[in-house]
Amino acid sequence: MKNLRLLSFLFLLGACSSAEQEISPDYDSLILPHQPNILWLVAEDMSPTIAAYGDSTIHTPNLDRLFNEGVRYTHMFSVSGVCAPSRFSIATGIYTTRGGAQHMRTSSRPEYMEKIGVIPYEATPDPPVRMMSEVMRENGYYTTNRSKQDYQFKAPVTAWDEN
Incomplete structure (x- = not known):
């Protein structure tokens, strides 16, 4: 009986993992759009007082994420x-x-x-x-x-x- 339970558990585990593999997208074969998404933010009188430019004065987690995942101009x-x-x-x-x-x-x-x-x-x-x-x-x-x-x-x- 123990062997049957173990065998059933292993079968169930194997079935779940193979189903997960079939659902998971293959990121290496994704076709990306020809154009990148562009979000151009312009702010006046901001200065580099945000963490993305090395300052800790203001806490800006959303801007920091945009800076870290996108293009950051450091000499503009x-x-x-x-x-x-x-x-x-x-x-x-x-x-x-x-x-x-x-x-x-x-x-x-x-x-x-x-x-x-x-x-x-x-x-x-x-x-x-x-x-x-x-x-x-x-x-x-x-x-x-x-x-x-x-x-x-x-x-x-x-x-x-x-x-």
């Missing part, structure tokens, strides 16, 4: 000391001086600009220059911008799926 610098011109460069990939975007918000308050003797203007990227989000949309990505729309020029309607 702004081409401008203020936000809107920097956004211009991020959005277009060109230097602010090339597109006339090096000055801060040159068209947002014309009444003030005229008082100090500055003629309001918008940056004018060269015609072939398109926003990064437009290129991503053309390649099948969903793009959204939930804030900060000042690029020193009016973004085209094709810039974002949702804005």
